[in-house]
Amino acid sequence: MLALCGLWSLYLLRGQMPTGGPTPTPIIWTPTTAPTPTPPPPATDEPTPTTSPDIAIGRYVQVAGTGGYGLSLRNGPGESYTRVDVALEGEIFIIVDGPTMSAGAEWWKVRDSDNEQREWWAVGNFLEPMEHP
Numbered sequence: 001m002l003a004l005c006g007l008w009s010l011y012l013l014r015g016q017m018p019t020g021g022p023t024p025t026p027i028i029w030t031p032t033t034a035p036t037p038t039p040p041p042p043a044t045d046e047p048t049p050t051t052s053p054d055i056a057i058g059r060y061v062q063v064a065g066t067g068g069y070g071l072s073l074r075n076g077p078g079e080s081y082t083r084v085d086v087a088l089e090g091e092i093f094i095i096v097d098g099p100t101m102s103a104g105a106e107w108w109k110v111r112d113s114d115n116e117q118r119e120w121w122a123v124g125n126f127l128e129p130m131e132h133p
Helices: 002-014
Strands: 060-063 071-074 083-087 092-102 105-112 115-123 127-130
Touching: 083 115, 092 115
Parallel strands: none
Antiparallel strands: 060 092, 060 127, 071 083, 071 115, 092 105, 105 115
């Protein structure tokens, strides 16, 4: 009889699941929308001119910093224009027009202070402002 009670207990226990312990919580992923990216600023063809406060129409400039090679004088504001003359280091000019931006460089129309017929465009990188000679 004792053996029968033991078998009966095993039969009853076999069908039961152990209890206790936490019930696992399912993880639910909810997609969220990404923040809207800020659009880049519109591209411009030419950079905004950054005019030197010392170089201006009517002011005198001197050719400087060419390493002795001189400064190309062109018939228009940019390297794509024909080089018509070369200004030597130390030559003095009067600014008559500009600035005009071309390929990221600032160009000024200059007139030879000793020869009014010599009026061409020069890149501003090699022009130093000066007082009236």
